[in-house]
Amino acid sequence: MNAAAPEVTQVAVQPATERPAFPFAALIGQTPLQQALLLAAIDPGLGGVLVSGPRGTAKSTAARALAELLPAGQLVNLPLGASEDRLIGTLDIETVLRDGSVRFSPGLLAKAHHGVLYVDEVNLLPDALVDALLDAAASGVNTVERDGVSHSHDASFVLIGTMNPEEGELRPQLIDRFGLMVELQNCFEPQVRQAIVKARLAFDLDPRGFRASYAQQQAAYVGRIRAAREALPQLAFNDAVHAHVSALCIDAAVDGLRADLVMLRAARALAALEQAAAVTAEHVDRVAEAVLIHRRHQHDAQSGGDARESEAHRQAASGSGSDRSPALAPDAAPSPSVAGENDWGYLPPEPAATTQVKGVIPLSVKKR
Structure with a gap:
């Protein structure tokens, strides 16, 4: 009891000593970011929000503003130099061996419970820390394992990671695990x-x-978040919504099914925020960009390669017939019109000389 008292006192005093946060309602020109943050606040299981943008686009200001709207009202900042033990917590193995009881020292994930865990320049964090962050954000549980001893605790928080793309990108395996992403641009x-x-x-x-x-x-924002959290379990998805989500994800050529799950949950959170009676395709459309922007694969390169391959097969097939194209004939130079319109810059074939080379004597197996 005595060991826990100072920690409780520190948490109670800390908000009063911090500088007042800029109000969430006063953010200007950040509608997509505000919507993504509200959806993550309603359903922390979305996996957090990744905010990408240049310097001075109010990324950290928005994160601090959101923390005020949550029940705990606290923002926990993860520094770049933090160790894994500081993030997930530590287990005192000596106490386990001596007394048979688990003595757990909480980390930043435990302190962020019911609040916001803010990671500035998340693209510069070690991959191991990012993995631990995303696991806890998606599951709502943090598990610490040391020498066969494990301890788990609730860790339901809103993960907000910010990054400047000029300083490097996240690996695709990690960026895909963020539920939503918003790309901020300079305002002109x-x-x-x-x-x-x-x-x-x-x-x-x-x-x-x-x-x-x-x-x-x-x-009003606080009340809307509270009401949306209460309404969230009552909202279901019909087959039309499922079909619309599948069509969007297939068209974006996403990997796996995480995009489908996140899009459905984000649409449900938006419907709960607006106190709608059901989740509709319109809700899906309004969250689709934040779900797909970091998961979308372009079809251009693939379709371009397929087109070129199909054209090559077509020309090969036509070249074996009687209507062989003059541009591909070995004994005739292409006319200017054909060379400019039909052969995409192909040069006429030219004979090449051959030279006889000596045979190569293979080495024995032992000498290879």
């Missing part, structure tokens, strides 16, 4: 830029007064 609309700058200056000059002007909207 003068009116929007001015509105963002004015809001930020007003917040910096008087944070409490600025936040007070958005208190009603903030409270």
Whole structure:
């Protein structure tokens, strides 16, 4: 009991000492990002949100703003230099061997329970940490195993990872495991830029007064998230919604079925957020881009290769007949019109000289 008291006191005091966060309702020009964050807050099992964009596009500001809307109201920051033990926690093996009881020291995943786990520059984290993060975010459980001893605890949190693509990309195996992704771009609309700058200056000059002007909207967001979480289990998917999701994922040529599952859950979360009676194809369409943007495979290269291969087969087949193309005839140079229109720049064949070479004497098996 005595060991736990300081930790509880620290958690209670920490929010009061932190600088006030920019209100979520005051974000300007970030509608896709706000929707993705709200969906992850309603259903943390989506697997988190990956936010990609250049510097100065309010990625960290949005993450801190979302934390205020959650029940725990806390944001846990994972530094780049964190060890795996600091992330998942540690087990005291000596206590297990001596007393037969498990003594677990919680890590950042335990502290982020019911809150937000924020990872800035997630693309620079070691792959082992990213794997542990994504496993816990998708399952809601963190398991620590040491020397045959294991301990599990609930770890339901909203994972928000941010990255600047100029500093490197995540491996495809890891980026696919993020439920949703939003790509932010630099804003080049003068009116929007001015509105963002004015809001930020007003917040910096008087944070409490600025936040007070958005208190009603903030409270509305909190109520909507709470109501959506309660409505989530009652919403089901009909066959038409399933068919629409399958068609979108097949058209995007995604790997595996994770995109189908995430798209269905994201559409359900959106329907719950809007207090809809059922999940519809419209909900699917509104979340599809955030689900597919980091999983989509282009058909261009494949279709282009297939077209060239089909053309080669067609020319080979036509060359064996009586209507052989002059451009492919061995004894005739192509006419300018044929060379420019039909052969895509092929040069006429030319004879090549051959030279007799000596036979190669193979080495014995032992000398190879």
